[in-house]
Each structure stands twice: as C-alpha cells, then as structure tokens.
Amino acid sequence: MAHLSKELYEKCKSVVALYPEARSALIPLCHMAQGQDGWLTSEAMEDIAELTGVTPAEVRGTASFYDMLHLEPVGKHVVALCTNIACMLNGSMELLEHAEEKLGISAGGTTSDGEFTLEESECLAGCDKSPCVQVNHRFFGPLDDKGFDQLLDDLKAGKLRDDVPSHGVLSRVDRKFPLALSPSEIAAERVEMETAKSQRDEKRKISEGAN
Amino acid sequence: MPEAADKISVTVDGKEVKADPGELIIEVAERAGAFVPRFCYHPRMKPVGMCRMCLVEVSSPRGPSLQPACFVSVADGMEISTESESVQKAQSGVLEYLLLNHPLDCPVCDKGGECPLQDQTLAYGPGESRQVEEKRHFAKPIPISTLVELDRERCIQCARCTRFANEIAGEALIDFFGRGEDTEVAIFPGKPFDSYFAGNTVQICPVGALTATPYRFKARPWDLEQVESTCTLCSVGCRVAVQSSANEVVRHLGIDIDSVNHSWLCDKGRFGYLAMRSETRLLEPSLRESGELVEVSWSDALEKAAALISEAKLAHGPQAIGFLGGARLTNESAYAWAKVAKAVVATDNTDAQLGDGIPAELVLSLPRATIGDACRAKKVIVIGEDLKEIAPVLFLRLRPLIAEGKIDLVEFSTHETSLSNLAKASIPLVPGELGTRVRALIDSIKGTKDAGEGIGIDIQEIKNATQTLGSLENNPDLVVIYSNSSAIENTEDLKAGILALEESFKNAKFMPVLKRSNIFGALDMGLSPNLLPGRVTFGAAKEYYKKQWGSVPEKSGMGTLEMLHAAAESKIKVLVLLGCDPIADFPDAKLAKEALSKVDSVIFVDSLANTSLDYADIVLAASMDSEREGSFTNLEGRISRISKKVSASGSSWPDWAIAIELADALGDDLGFGSLDDIAKEIARLAPAYQGLRSTLSLNSEVDEGILLPVKATKVELKRKQGDPMVHLGLISVEHQGAPLKSGASNEPGVYSDEKQQQDIGSTISLISKSDIKSDTTSKPETAASGAKSLRLVVTRKLFDRGTHVDSSLFFRDLVPEQEVRIHPETASSLGISSGEKVSISGETCKVSGQVILDNRVDQSGVVLIWNVSEEDVRSLVSNSEKSAHWVEVES
Ligand code: SF4
Ligand code: SF4
Ligand code: FES
Numbered sequence A: 001m002a003h004l005s006k007e008l009y010e011k012c013k014s015v016v017a018l019y020p021e022a023r024s025a026l027i028p029l030c031h032m033a034q035g036q037d038g039w040l041t042s043e044a045m046e047d048i049a050e051l052t053g054v055t056p057a058e059v060r061g062t063a064s065f066y067d068m069l070h071l072e073p074v075g076k077h078v079v080a081l082c083t084n085i086a087c088m089l090n091g092s093m094e095l096l097e098h099a100e101e102k103l104g105i106s107a108g109g110t111t112s113d114g115e116f117t118l119e120e121s122e123c124l125a126g127c128d129k130s131p132c133v134q135v136n137h138r139f140f141g142p143l144d145d146k147g148f149d150q151l152l153d154d155l156k157a158g159k160l161r162d163d164v165p166s167h168g169v170l171s172r173v174d175r176k177f178p179l180a181l182s183p184s185e186i187a188a189e190r191v192e193m194e195t196a197k198s199q200r201d202e203k204r205k206i207s208e209g210a211n
Numbered sequence B: 001m002p003e004a005a006d007k008i009s010v011t012v013d014g015k016e017v018k019a020d021p022g023e024l025i026i027e028v029a030e031r032a033g034a035f036v037p038r039f040c041y042h043p044r045m046k047p048v049g050m051c052r053m054c055l056v057e058v059s060s061p062r063g064p065s066l067q068p069a070c071f072v073s074v075a076d077g078m079e080i081s082t083e084s085e086s087v088q089k090a091q092s093g094v095l096e097y098l099l100l101n102h103p104l105d106c107p108v109c110d111k112g113g114e115c116p117l118q119d120q121t122l123a124y125g126p127g128e129s130r131q132v133e134e135k136r137h138f139a140k141p142i143p144i145s146t147l148v149e150l151d152r153e154r155c156i157q158c159a160r161c162t163r164f165a166n167e168i169a170g171e172a173l174i175d176f177f178g179r180g181e182d183t184e185v186a187i188f189p190g191k192p193f194d195s196y197f198a199g200n201t202v203q204i205c206p207v208g209a210l211t212a213t214p215y216r217f218k219a220r221p222w223d224l225e226q227v228e229s230t231c232t233l234c235s236v237g238c239r240v241a242v243q244s245s246a247n248e249v250v251r252h253l254g255i256d257i258d259s260v261n262h263s264w265l266c267d268k269g270r271f272g273y274l275a276m277r278s279e280t281r282l283l284e285p286s287l288r289e290s291g292e293l294v295e296v297s298w299s300d301a302l303e304k305a306a307a308l309i310s311e312a313k314l315a316h317g318p319q320a321i322g323f324l325g326g327a328r329l330t331n332e333s334a335y336a337w338a339k340v341a342k343a344v345v346a347t348d349n350t351d352a353q354l355g356d357g358i359p360a361e362l363v364l365s366l367p368r369a370t371i372g373d374a375c376r377a378k379k380v381i382v383i384g385e386d387l388k389e390i391a392p393v394l395f396l397r398l399r400p401l402i403a404e405g406k407i408d409l410v411e412f413s414t415h416e417t418s419l420s421n422l423a424k425a426s427i428p429l430v431p432g433e434l435g436t437r438v439r440a441l442i443d444s445i446k447g448t449k450d451a452g453e454g455i456g457i458d459i460q461e462i463k464n465a466t467q468t469l470g471s472l473e474n475n476p477d478l479v480v481i482y483s484n485s486s487a488i489e490n491t492e493d494l495k496a497g498i499l500a501l502e503e504s505f506k507n508a509k510f511m512p513v514l515k516r517s518n519i520f521g522a523l524d525m526g527l528s529p530n531l532l533p534g535r536v537t538f539g540a541a542k543e544y545y546k547k548q549w550g551s552v553p554e555k556s557g558m559g560t561l562e563m564l565h566a567a568a569e570s571k572i573k574v575l576v577l578l579g580c581d582p583i584a585d586f587p588d589a590k591l592a593k594e595a596l597s598k599v600d601s602v603i604f605v606d607s608l609a610n611t612s613l614d615y616a617d618i619v620l621a622a623s624m625d626s627e628r629e630g631s632f633t634n635l636e637g638r639i640s641r642i643s644k645k646v647s648a649s650g651s652s653w654p655d656w657a658i659a660i661e662l663a664d665a666l667g668d669d670l671g672f673g674s675l676d677d678i679a680k681e682i683a684r685l686a687p688a689y690q691g692l693r694s695t696l697s698l699n700s701e702v703d704e705g706i707l708l709p710v711k712a713t714k715v716e717l718k719r720k721q722g723d724p725m726v727h728l729g730l731i732s733v734e735h736q737g738a739p740l741k742s743g744a745s746n747e748p749g750v751y752s753d754e755k756q757q758q759d760i761g762s763t764i765s766l767i768s769k770s771d772i773k774s775d776t777t778s779k780p781e782t783a784a785s786g787a788k789s790l791r792l793v794v795t796r797k798l799f800d801r802g803t804h805v806d807s808s809l810f811f812r813d814l815v816p817e818q819e820v821r822i823h824p825e826t827a828s829s830l831g832i833s834s835g836e837k838v839s840i841s842g843e844t845c846k847v848s849g850q851v852i853l854d855n856r857v858d859q860s861g862v863v864l865i866w867n868v869s870e871e872d873v874r875s876l877v878s879n880s881e882k883s884a885h886w887v888e889v890e891s
C-alpha cells in the first residue's frame, strides 16, 4: 500500500496529470510528500517513483540535489541561518556561533528533543532583514542573539504555530487541481488568504495583549 | 551513403576533411587521425558533455573558443584545432580538476595499468599536483549488486554507468546522489543494481570506481593474455575477448562489433567462465562400477562406449541408439557427432532440441533476419518469451530503439515482458491461440473483419496493432522475432501463427529465438531428425551424403520426445547425451527420468555435472569454452569463432576429438583427424556452408562474422580501429604485447571461395517452406478443462537452475524465487492477493511461489517460471504429448 495518505496520493496524481511528461512532476511531488512527513522518506520516494514512472534511485538522486528536500529526519523546526554577504556583514557568523552554542548542536544537526534542526544557508533573498533566518521556510529578521533566543522560545512554546507550519508544508492554501482556475476563483483564493492572515494577526495581537 | 554534395568540409589541425552534417567533432577528428582525449563520451551512447576532457578549439565568427568535441556537431567551414596551446592548457586543467579528489590508489586498483585516467594524465596532464588539502573520503568499495562493487572516491562523475543503466538497459537503478564534490553514484537503499547488464558498467567505467567482484585483485593487465572468441551461453553469440592470467580465464570483455553486441554482454556471458572452475566440473572419463562413477582411461571409456553401442546395434538395429542434445557443441563438433550418428552408427535418432524448441524446418526455411535488420526495421513483431530472458543482448540492442520510437513494436505475449510497456500494441497470448490471434490481426489489417471480432480478447490491442502495422504491403522491412510462448506446449500453434504472418507479409524476415547456446549451429550441422549437415533434408540430400560419407541411415529417425518414449518402452537401448540434461531441460521430467532409467546404457558427454549424471554409465569429459576451438552459428545464422585460451582442464577432450575416437573404437574412420580437417569438410560438403574457405570459420580477423548461407561473394576483411575508450582493458592488454586477434588469415580480404563453390556446383536445394510438415496429431488444446483449473504457462528466466548457472556460486544467488503470475481478477475470485505465497497443484504434485498480479495474463491462465526451485514446475508437467496442463492455485 502506498505510504502517502490516500488523499495526498490522489492529489499527486492530479499534479502528475498537469504535465505532458509524468516525470516533470517529480519535484512538486517531493515537496508534497515532505509536507506529509516533514522529510522525504524512502517509502514516499518509492511512491513518487511509481507515480512518475521513474526508478526510486532517480527520485532519490534528484531529491538529493536540493537543499530544501531532506532525505533524513529533521526537527520540528528547521532553522536556516543565512551566512551570505549581506547577512554576514550584519553579524550572521556571530549569530551562527551563538545559535550553535544555544542549541548545543553544530550546523546540520538536530537537537535531541527533536525540536530544532540548524542549517547554515546561502542567501535566502531576505537581505533586507539581515541577518536573516528562515524557520520552516518562513522569514524572521533582522535578529540579534536576544531576538534569536526569543524566536526559539516562541517556537518551542508554540506561539508561532499559526505563522510557521510544520516542516515541509510550503503552502497551507490547498490548491485545487487542475490549475486552470478562472480569474474569479483566483481572486477568491486571494481573499481567503488575506482573511486568514488578518485573522492570525488579530489572534496574535490578542495573545500578545494577554501577555 | 549520402551524395558527396551533401557533405560539408571542415579542417582538423589544418587538414581538410569531409563530413556529414550533424556529425560530432570528436568523430570527424578521429577520422582525420586526431584522437581527442575523452572520458564520458561513448560512441554507443548519447553524448552528455559531462567531463570536458574533449575540449578542442573551434573557430567561430567571434573568434576561436573551446568547445566539447563530443557534444558539438561540425558545421561547414569549421576550423578545429585539437592541439593548440589553449587546448593543451584546457586538457591539463581538466585533468588537474579531475584529480583533485581522486585517491590515486592505483597500486591497489583493478584498473591500474589499463586506466584511461592514468593514460590520459600521462599524455595530457599537468605532471604534478598543487593540491595540499585533504581529499574527500568515502567508505571504500561498497557492493551495489552481487557482481559489482563501487569505490566512490575513484569516481570522476562521467555518467557512463548511469547513462548505460538508463539509456541502454532501461533500468535506472543507479543514479547520481548529492551535488558538487559530494556527488556519488548510488543505488536506492535496499534496491541493488540487479540488472542482467550491470557488468557492462564495469567495462565502460573509465576509472576503477566500478569493479567486478569476481575479478577484484585477480590479475594485473600486464599479466593478461587475450583472444577473441564468442560467448556461447545463448544463441545471440556476442563477441567477447577472453582474458587469462597464468592459464586461468579471469575476465570476459565485450568486443564492439556493429552486427551483434556493440561491446555489450549480459552478466551471464560476462561471468560464465566462473563455471570452468566449478566443483561440478567433469575432468576425467569415468565408468559406473557397482553404482559409483570410477575414473578410467580414455581408451577404456571409449572401448566400453563403443562396445555398448555395437552390441545394441547388433541386437536391435541402429534404431536402438539415440543422440540427445548438441547445442553445447561447436559447429565442427556437432558435425563430427552428426557423422558418428548418421554415418557410423547409421541412426537418424538425433535431436539437439529437447522438446522445448521450434521445429527445425521452420527455423531453417524462413527468410532469416539479422539483428541489424531488426534494429533498422521500422516495425518489429515479437512473439512468445520475454527477449530479455532468452536473448539478453538482442533485447539490449532493440530496447533503446523501441524506447526512442525508432521501432514500433507489436508484441504477442502471455504475460508482461520487459518490452510490454514500450510496445505500441501488446496482444495477450494464450498458448494454442497464436494462430487465431495472428489471423484476427491480419483480417483486421485487411479490413475483412472488425478488430478482434469473435476471438474474445482485448480489442483495443488488436486495433493498436492494426494501426501500427498499417497495411500488409507497406511493410517492406518487417521483422518477426519469435519463440515458443510456453516451454511445455507443442509448437503446432506457433507454426500456424508464423506461417500466417509469412504468407501475409510478403517481405517479412524472421528471427527464431532459441535459448540454448549453439543450437542453430547444431541444427545446421544436422543434429535433428530428418536433417543432414548444411541445412538440407534427408529427402534432398540422402543420396549425396551416401556418396560422400559412405553410408546414411536407412530411415528417418526420432526427435527427443519420441526417443524418450521409445527409451521408456525399452525400444531404445543406448542414449548418448551430448551436453544435455533431459531431466532438467525436457518439459516432462517424469518421462525423462523413466527413459534414462529404462535404457541399458547412458553415455554422458559433458563438461559439467547435472541432474541426469546420476543415470550415466559412461562419462566422457569434454572441454569447455576457452579450452576448445571451433566456430559458432548464432540466431542470425552468423558464423563466428570460438577460441582457445587456456589448456584443457583435467583430461578433458574437445567434443570433436571424442567423436573421432569413438568412431575409431567402433571400427570406423570419420575421414578427418583435426579440427581444421573438419572445417574443410564442412566447407566442402555442407550445402549452406559450401564455399566457406576453410580458414574462415576459424579465423578471427573477420570481425563481423560470416552470414549464412555463404554466397559466392567476397567477404571483405574488416578490422575496426580499436577505440581505447570503448575497448577498455582490451587495447591496453594489446599494447602490453597480447594481441586480441590471433591466427591471422593466409589470404586476407577474401573469405569465400567462388571457385570451390562452382566446382561443387551445389545442386542440392536447401531446406525450404515446402519441407514444413504439419503435425495433425498434436492439435493445440484450447478449451478449459474445468471451471476452477487454470491453464499452466511456463516461461523462462535468464538465470534458472540450468547446468551452467548451477555451477557458479555467483550465479546461484541470481536465480529468482518462483513467481506466480495471475490476472488480478482471477486472483480476487480465488481470494489471493499480490505477494502472497500460494501453492499450485497439478495432478500429483504441488509447488509454491509468490503471487504477482499481471493484467496481461489471461484470466484462464497462470504463468510460472521454468526450473528455478527444487520443487519445480517440471513436476507439474506430466504426459508431454498433451499440449495443455491444468493446475489449481490456492493460498
Ligand atoms: S562510477 Fe565510473 S562510469 Fe560511473 S560515473 Fe563514476 S567514473 Fe563514470
Ligand atoms: S546475450 Fe547471450 S551470447 Fe551475449 S553475452 Fe549474454 S549469454 Fe552470451
Ligand atoms: S545574504 Fe542573507 S538573505 Fe541574502
């Protein structure tokens, strides 16, 4: 039986159907599988191979090229700290050192409680927030040591649950496939997104007020 | 050949060369005599431009620039420099780069001494290293399959192996993993590189990253000697270089010839030599004395054998002696044994096929296709077994062409084959129904009937096939590749189907596929009832051979099935087994056992022990490949050379010598005393082989072999310039003083002797379609016998428990478990599911196996594999005259 949930498996099939060649759906499918498990498991790769008509070795080979796809288990929060030029000039190297000390792991490692994976990353295209950090692909910054510690505490306490989905989830808006959406549907989706966001902001304000 | 006008002209290092548009710079340069160093480029695969070793300077409107010669095509007026200063700098730079992370552990590397990285570094490299940093490290060799080990530190990421696996074999079980300097070749965890063709990656890896487990640390290239030969493990007849060290065969490498194997081999052929040292090897002649086989001298063994034959002949006539098998023999040995049987013993009871083949008349009389014909054809029909299992390298030649859409494939098969997914149409087959289904297809093409009308099969597939084939007339180059779809069925239906195709598609060519070794040579040499050497029938050539040989049998003889029956009824007294194992090979094991135990004596001529050895009274130990010489005829009817590299093991003799000595002991003289004499006699007498200059079949210089029937035309000597990056491990050994080609011809250039052919004035007509008899007694059975029973279909795997595989430890691991292929609906009605272990019971026995659900299997059938387990399907098959067998499947 497939490792991917029935629902996800069906969704994968509809993504495959979007492409003239099944194998073109390989990377989107890897992300979707990572959304389910938090990382790309062997079982999921076998499912993807079946769905795209390639071999598991090819799925694994392709996935291994990309830093965003994790072939090993990761923590609940994957903290990627940029050390490229803009961030470096703004102290990201020092921040990395601090982060390693604070978490007790070196870059690439995962804390023993399974909360955090720390990664040193290339430019995250968030130079305006340098030194910049991504948690499960959501931006934070600029951060100093204190700000970083606060971020970790908030994450651990679950305060950012609404902003930071579990690792692997790229988008919480469930796209309906096929992609040929009418402009009105797209507009409706946008409104949905905006509403969700403002509701989250509202909620946060309330909880911050309560503190 | 395109007109000269279509050619463009380029200059290579100042020299003007003509080229076809689209040709790669690397090819044109090579023709101009400039060898461009390379790693990733392999002429039998698509270029990738991966390694940049082949950079050359190319003129362009924007001035000269460095371009990968393997990836860029020539353009008119292009000026190419392969040795300018910037090219040299680039070459040295690329090598320095490749060596950055290379461990340089040449002293403990199998490739040392024949390594392109060594050689090209020496020729084009920087000479010294500037690297002071630590190199990357990986765990040293890790097995990626039973036969292949991978040392990732040595890999230069040329992608030859991964491209081969994906592009040629169609099994991308290895791929690059990681990125940048961390890149490694990798399998998926738990899914080893279990491809029949994995060994090829070892041959083409330009460094010692991929090594063959059986060869690791066995020899150094400079200890090696080599000779060109032919693989005899199936009827494809791949050209192979046999390499030995200290009189022991240690390696087989594929030779690149255009017509057959393009340098590829299957792993069975590549590692088949391991059986030479098997503990089951028969090294001495022996006699059974009070139940035990006891070694004796050759003269004792032969005298005894002759005495048994003479006594039986005297008491019961020549009909009381039968000769089974012969596919293992060289052409010359097959001829010698045919002469022993037909001229000396005077019996026609000879059959090289073991009741699981194709009627010899059909094989020999239809216009034969070559592998090249099949690869050039736009449309190919494949009927019967999975080609990958019975003719691996034929499959390997066809698969990429089908995958690329160059060949449209129509398949008739009983189950999902390795080509089913690529086929334009895959028509399901039930044994006994081929004739009907072929005729339904033809009717549909003609438009006289709707697709599949009234035959109750997937009409869509017939429609697809109709569309693919178009019309009967419009298929000038159609090739039909056929084999029997079930090992246990008679071939009447196959015959009907093939003849229907032959009648309808006027220019179609046919390629019969028989699994066993030199079976085509054996049939050509007359080891079949009703045939005499040279593709002639008894009827046509009886008088002729009587004149030449002095005697021929009075009446035509029996085939394997009849012989075994006659033996079981004690009508045959002596059976001579010419390298065959009737118990394992003949569809009805019970009958075979009964026959072997009932006959007075069994004379066992073979190199390896097998299940029938228990019944042998006399063992005559025969030499194996690489210990013997001769010629081989493959499924195309192409003759090539089998060469000797090491001395014969123990006291074994080549089969032809055993035949000569046995005839002698019988008080007769075969009229030849050496291999060369036999070759000459074949060329003088055997009609299809007539005019073959005697030196030819034993000559290694004719790269592509000689196609039969030999015509009175010149066969040009063709010796290809060896490409060191294709013939890895072969050219280097040659450079070290062991030339591949030995036995140079006396008269190079002309290989068929017009004059001789005229002298003989061959008046005997070769076997033809009119010689195909229809056997009305064994009609295929089609109706279901009972609602619950399923019709048993038996197919073959490359690695079964046949004698050769069973003799090699490496191969034994590759024999698959019994699989039970069954249609999903049949399975659900029986309440069994995929992967489940089920038992299959016949009239008296049970075997078990794992369920595979296969949509292509007929709902009334079940498909099992021949000879893979101890409790084998053989035990389910009783009474082999009955064409259909019915079994029950239950969990
Ligand atoms: S293992 Fe050998 S053939 Fe494969 S990429 Fe590496 S160097 Fe090339
Ligand atoms: S395909 Fe046949 S002839 Fe070729 S290497 Fe394999 S066994 Fe030998
Ligand atoms: S340099 Fe850090 S986000 Fe761009």
Ligand code: FES
Residues within 6 Å of the ligand: B037, B038, B039, B040, B041, B048, B049, B050, B051, B052, B053, B054, B055, B068, B069, B070, B071
């Ligand atoms: S890039 Fe041309 S041979 Fe590798």
